[in-house]
Amino acid sequence: MLKLFRIFASAKGTNPWLVVTCLVLASVAEILSMSAMLPALLAVSGESGILPPAFKVVIDATLAVTGMPATIAGFTIAVVLMLILRTILLGLALTYAGFSIANVSTRLREDLLNAMFDTKWRYFVDHRAGRIANTISVDATRAGHAYLESAKFVAAVIQGIGYLAFAMMASFKFAVAGIIAGTIIVVGMGKLIAVSRRAGRRQTRSTSQLVTLVADALNNIKPIKSMARTVPFIAMFGANLQALNKSIKIQVLSSQGLDRGNDILIAVMIGIAFFLAVGVWEITLASVTVVGIIAFQSISVVRRLQKFLQRGAELEASYHAVHEMSAKLAREAERAGGAQDITLDHGCTFDHVTFAHEDQPTVENVCLFIPSGKITVLQGPSGAGKTTIVDLLLGLHEPASGQITIDDRPLDQLSLKAWRSHIGYVPQELSLLHASLRDNIALGNTALSDEDIVEALRLADAEDFVNSLPDGLDSNAGEMGGRLSGGQRQRIALARALVGRPKLLILDEVTSALDPETEASICSNALDLAGVFTIIAITHRPAWSKIADRLYKVDNGAATEITAPAKRRRKSAETPVHE
Structure with missing residues (x-):
């Protein structure tokens, strides 16, 4: 009573x-x-x-x-x-x-x-x-x-x-x-x-x-x-x-x-x-x-x-x-508060970072640097700790020891919401809403115009295929994006990540389920985006090593820079040959 x-x-x-x-x-x-x-x-x-x-x-x-x-x-x-x-x-x-x-x-x-x-x-x-x-x-x-x-x-x-x-x-x-x-x-x-x-x-x-x-x-x-x-x-x-x-x-x-x-x-x-x-x-x-x-x-x-x-x-x-x-x-709430004025002019640093799941180390004593405006590739087998490193950078996990800094400022002193507002993220477990392509890209942000969405589609190299659909942006993606091909889903997810004009773009195994031709196309697309965005690509596929500015081998929770990256070849940077 x-x-x-x-x-x-x-x-x-x-x-x-x-x-x-x-x-x-x-x-x-x-x-x-x-x-x-x-x-x-x-x-x-x-x-x-x-x-x-x-x-x-x-x-x-x-x-x-x-x-x-x-x-x-x-x-x-x-x-x-x-x-x-x-x-x-x-x-x-x-x-x-x-x-x-x-x-x-x-x-x-x-x-x-x-x-x-x-x-x-x-x-x-x-x-x-x-x-x-x-x-x-x-x-x-x-x-x-x-x-x-x-x-x-x-x-x-x-x-x-x-x-x-x-x-x-x-x-x-x-x-x-x-x-x-x-x-x-x-x-x-x-x-x-x-x-x-x-x-x-x-x-x-x-x-x-x-x-x-x-x-x-x-x-x-x-x-x-x-x-x-x-x-x-x-x-x-x-x-x-x-x-x-x-x-x-x-x-x-x-x-x-x-x-x-x-x-x-x-x-x-x-x-x-x-x-x-x-x-x-x-x-x-x-x-x-x-x-x-x-x-x-x-x-x-x-x-x-x-x-x-x-x-x-x-x-x-x-x-x-x-x-x-x-x-x-x-x-179980995340920490609140922290500095709101976020910059990414220099880069992100992992300084002897360790993290464990239920007392089992997943990332151990990791040191790496992600330079601003460049492509950093984390390469290694499944379960090596690549995604965990990115989750730590996103603030989804907190290090057990060590420190993560953004432009030399500790991540734990920054506002997580402010930091994440500067991130575009394409996850490994890709799932689209059962809604229009417009809604899938905007994710409820009414401040975004169709012009913003079209620009994001252009950057993701998805504009042509969306325009070819009978209903264009109003086309329904189907349950979990089931009406689209794997490559089309990846490009819509990439447009979703780019529409907010982020400082940092994270691509988590975005080509793991794609054929080599589609993978090469997306790698070329990522190469074109470098310089405008700081890019982190997580992969176990070798194609990404060809476009990396920094390449880290991740295995058993440790990260090692294994080789000098291949020189990027951009069409816009090609030098004309003179007689």
Whole structure:
């Protein structure tokens, strides 16, 4: 119960005090309307009775607010007006709470996305991306609905307090009996609420595991289909589907048990209350009628409380899952701050840099220099440590020892975001968005014009093939770029890296899966870009050694400059031959 109050009070993007104010005013209006009903019933029934002092004060206030005379007609109109006011206020409060579902879900997603992009790279290496995707999509949506259920629960609690206050004025004994009855109902159904809460947690976990597995399957759909592995792979979903099926059935059973159990308990309580009111306490018929109305409304409130509490218990696991994921990502946040004024006029230096994955050295005592405006090639077999060296330069990892400097300034004193804004990167694991070529190159940067994108395509030697497509820049790349050839995907990725006019261009095994002719074309393209950009090429292919200004052999985590680079032959720098 307290968890729902906390969700209502702490959810970002909401104004709980506005909702509470409307609900309290609605409850007051309802008390005023019920109070005005008693003297009217006394007059109609011909019964004599002395109204309790508290009733008289409330009735006078009701007549003063509505401007009605102390007649049957006046009392009736006052009742109707107060009920209309109560309905409007309650409607405003819950409508606002309903609209807040979008605000709550959106704020939770924004917090998650910000935390995700600020998280250390190591976190994504060690955790499954599908779990984050599920939290952002499924859990954030359910968290918004958890807020709505919490708001409805708070509304029912405030209504219940109002009815209790009125019952106290009408009959203290009846009010005490009502409190006892309500407590019995709540306690009696508490077990089913706990069952719903546990089922909700299981459903959240099972859904997260299922979505994560689906994401993994989609990332590997081509080899799964190509090797006819679909049947055994589908079998992997079995346990998750069964767990999800079981949790949903338990929720249905607990929901029905709660509803039917409430009906039985309430029927028993109504019979006992009527017997006590008329047979034992001898309350007047008019008072019994009014109190009966309050009892009926109170029973309705208790039922709604149970319903909202159960639904909230089912959904609160998702709300807490989103916050737990945000907190987990925040604990893994990259360092913030550092100098913003980044230059790359001289070059990048690795000075005895060592880095280890889980106590296993990956890069050890590396010393190398990447000169500005030149092509530096890191060459070596797979697993030698080439990509790790670049990841260290990108700030994705931090050295265990040694120092990396940019123009003689330590990297750990520079702003990572500012440094990365000067980098163009073409990764080894190339994947394009299922979107237009324009969107794939811009990556959401609305400041880039089509002219900027076309210039990047020209630099990447991709302008001609894009212009040959029927829809040009609006052509869809397909899932993971599946509508393009390997060479075309590489050139779009290169245009994506170049569109921001970076100081440093990193090419990680960009030709590893290409034929020699396409590789030679991309190497020639990189040669043309040298001088304008500082280029680092990671490769295990020999073609790149022909264009390198600096060539390092990387093996077993060590880097050695193995030979003087071949002289670059640029068409623009060729000397004409004279007779």
